[in-house]
Amino acid sequence: MIQPTAKGKRIKFMMTCLCDAFYADVAQASYEVLEHLGCEIEVPAGQTCCGQPALNSGEWESARKVVRHTVKTFGGEEPVVIPSGSCAAMTRHGAILGFESEPDLDEVEGLARRSWELCEYIVQGLGIDSWPGRFDGKVALHRSCHTRGTKVYESAVTLLSSIEGLELVEVGELEQCCGFGGTFSVSFPYVSKKMGQLKVEHLTEKRPNYVASLDMACMLHFGGMMDRQGVKTPRLHVSQILKKALENR
Amino acid sequence: MAKLEQAIDNHAANLDEETREAVRLASKAKTEKRVNALWTDFDDPNALRKLASQVRQHALDNLPDYLEQAEAAFQKNGVQVHWAEDGDQANAIVLDIMRRRGASKVVKSKSMVSEETELVPFLEKHGMEAVETDLGEYVVQIDGDHPSHIVTPIIHKNRRQVGRSFEREGLGEYTEDPLELTRMARRHLRQKYLDADVGMTGANFVVAESGRIVLVTNEGNARFSMAATKTHIAMVGIEKIIPREQDVPLFLSLLGRSATGQPLTVYTQFIGGPKSASQEEGPEEMHLIFLDNGRSDILASNCKEILRCIRCGACMNVCPVYRQTSGHAYRSVYPGPVGAVLSPLLNKAGFPDLADLPKASSLCGACQEVCPVDIPIPDLLLRLRNKGKQEHAPKTSINTPGLSFWALAATQPAAWKTGLKLGHAMNVVPHALLDVNPSAKSWRSTRELPPFRGGDFRSWLKAHEKKGGAS
Structure with a gap:
């Protein structure tokens, strides 16, 4: 996993395809958080998806096309900030795997060195380790799998635990996947369901007021299960908590 | 052609709940023990994993040289070295040695390569008695079953099942007391050790420099297998090489802790040849069979890192898919994440037959995180x-x-x-209608879909920018 090195407050924002299609409020919260930090934000209109679905399905020809489009769309030197650990892992690691013997590997690596997950950008990139404002409640934070090998999760913990009124509760078996895995969730429905059930149990075990995630992909899955099962604990992306805290200053 | 079924998912769905819970809880316990053992004893276990990974990769990158060095060192120690291209050749070598030695009974300690070559059924077919002496493997053998885990072969069985098997085989009256069950197996197996002509083992490590094999067990059965027998045959994969004696502690430090959370297994043996003239007992002959069986092809492929594996099983213990499916779902000797890479590549019937195994993963990466030799399993699954x-x-x-x-x-x-615009149709049609798409149907079987909001952020942004951004 390539660790990002691009610094500065002039940034490009990757909204992610899931926020583009389903979670406009998360993209908006992330944008407003970045705006609050004084970032000069460009949102390339031509952006689509990072290409991970095709890479994970073994369709590497298709994946490379989408990655090339993303590299072109996000060209430049600025940090690229992404409200998803999974899409960031794709641009930083997965994409490179698919380009190992391609002539334009350099360009893909270039985007990798500029790609930050949102919380990681705030804490590691901008050097901010506390968050203003207030957010009342107990929060269970899901550690999304694709943040392994990065400082994303610890950055989110740093920020959330600094917010007045917010208490992070323990989540059991943090290293266990929620069972989404993209197409895995539909091609292995039974195993995926069993994994999701365990995740919902672990996330709600300590009776939190909110369940939070660094990835809407995971929350699409375990959240969809919570809705089906009637588990009413409200769910928020970490950016939404940061934004709500700002509103309570 | 009939519609292909997702065999692993189906296997999981049909698994009885008792077995699933037994597998999941045992796996969870081993995962926790591993973490405790490594982080209690070392400041930075991850540095050890990286180092071990480099040593193993170095050995693989220079494998022909190290194999040559190993052959010479073993021969110098009086060991007869054999080379087998595939499982059939390896089995034939074992049979040939046994016939030459006038042997008819072999006691075997646990070895995954011999599972790979299906040695026991082969020897039985040729009139030999072959007895598995690892307790778990013994239960597997008498039940005509297969191991479902590479370290704990009967993780899928409980003590009641074992009690019934022992009763059936005449080892004693039914009991579910683990201590008594172990005593029954011990009484039975002790006689087998005494009667046997040949002791058969695998090897956890093969040291090129010294010509010694390293064997770890918790039951001491490998040691017993060599106590009364006149011939010792060790069968190993060619990838098991580590360069030097001084590398051994690194791997022993990681193996026991990663596998079962033990600082060291109960028995660790270093075997460098047959008994010497001054020793009263022990095998007069030692044979070492190096088995390729597809490993050279893997070494030349873009998945060569999988050959670093030291068979600790930590990847399957932590794997959320393995925990739900158990090992038999993988239809091969090596289950779990390592098996999902290794098995299709080693498969006799060819890669396509097991091409669904690399798909049986959410690519969560837990396997790489625990791997003592840092194999990038998710990357290999993708490849x-x-x-x-x-x-x-x-x-x-x-x-x-x-x-x-x-x-x-x-x-x-x-x-x-x-x-993004067309997607809004999803919000107006009844969701049940989406089920004409098999993926949507599969998704909706247990989960709700969120409302589609395609392009909403783009519209907000446009208005927001018009307003002049943040107020």
């Missing part, structure tokens, strides 16, 4: 998925939506935005 696509292996694509149409849209912003 094999790509291989499956390139080779048009049907099992690569079972119940998986094709993505070429999606990719086309994702490279053309205009088409993408049109898709």
Whole structure:
């Protein structure tokens, strides 16, 4: 996993395809958080998806096309900030795997060195380790799998635990996947369901007021299960908590 | 052609709840013990993992040289070295040695390569008595079953099942007391050790420099296998080489802790040849069979890192898929994440037959995180998925939506935005109608879909920028 090195407050924002299609409020919260930090934000209109679905399905020809489009769309030197650990892992690691013997590997690596997950950008990139404002409640934070090998999760913990009124509760078996895995969730429905059930149990075990995630992909899955099962604990992306805290200053 | 079924998912769905819970809880316990053992004893276990990974990769990158060095060192120690290209050759070598030695009974300690070559059924077919002496493997043998884990072969069985098996085999009256069950097995197996002509083992490590094999067990059965027998045969994969004696502690430090959370297994043996003239007991002959069986091909492939594996089983213990499916779902000797890479590549019937294994992963990466030799298993799974696509292996694509149409849209912003608009139809049609799409149906079987809000952020942004950004 390539660790990002691009610094500065002039940034490009990757909204992610899931926020583009389903979670406009998360993209908006992330944008407003970045705006609050004084970032000069460009949102390339031509952006689509990072290409991970095709890479994970073994369709590497298709994946490379989408990655090339993303590299072109996000060209430049600025940090690229992404409200998803999974899409960031794709641009930083997965994409490179698919380009190992391609002539334009350099360009893909270039985007990798500029790609930050949102919380990681705030804490590691901008050097901010506390968050203003207030957010009342107990929060269970899901550690999304694709943040392994990065400082994303610890950055989110740093920020959330600094917010007045917010208490992070323990989540059991943090290293266990929620069972989404993209197409895995539909091609292995039974195993995926069993994994999701365990995740919902672990996330709600300590009776939190909110369940939070660094990835809407995971929350699409375990959240969809919570809705089906009637588990009413409200769910928020970490950016939404940061934004709500700002509103309570 | 009949519709291909997702065999692993089906296996999981049909698994009885008792077995599933037994597998899951045992796996969870081993995962926790591993973490405790490593982080209690070392400041930075991850540094050890990286180092071990480098040593193993170095050995693999220079394998022909190290194998040559090992052969010479073993021969110098009086060991007869054999080379087998595949399982059939390896089995034939064992049979040949046994016949030459006038042997008819072999006691065997645990060895995954001999599972790979199906040695025991082969020897039985040729009139030999072969007895598994690892307790778990023994239960597997008398039940005509297969191991479901590479370290704990009967993780899928409980003590009541073992009690019934022992009663059936005449080892004693039914009991579910583990201590008594162990005593029964011990009484039975002790006689087997005394009667046997040949002791058969694998090896956890083969040290090129010294010509010694390293064996770890918790039951001491490998040691017993060599106590009364006149011939010792060790069968090992060619990848088991580590360069030097001084590398051994690093791997022993990691193996026990990663496998079972033990600082060291109960027995650790270093065997460098047959008994010497001054020793009263021990095998007069020692044979070492190096087995290739597809490993050279893997070494030349883009999945060569999988050969670093030291068979600790930590990847399967932590794997959420293994925990739900148990090992038999993988239809091969090596289950779990390592098996999902290794098994299709080693498979006698060819890669396509097991091309669904690399798909049985959410790519969560827990396996790499615990691997004592830092094998990038998720990357290798991805490479094999790509291989499956390139080779048009049907099992690569079972119940998986094709993505070429999606990719086309994702490279053309205009088409993408049109898709975002069209997607709103999802909010007005009853969701049940979406079920004509098998993927949507599968999703909706246990989960709700969120409302579609395609393009809403883009619209907000436009208005927001018009307003002049943040107020």
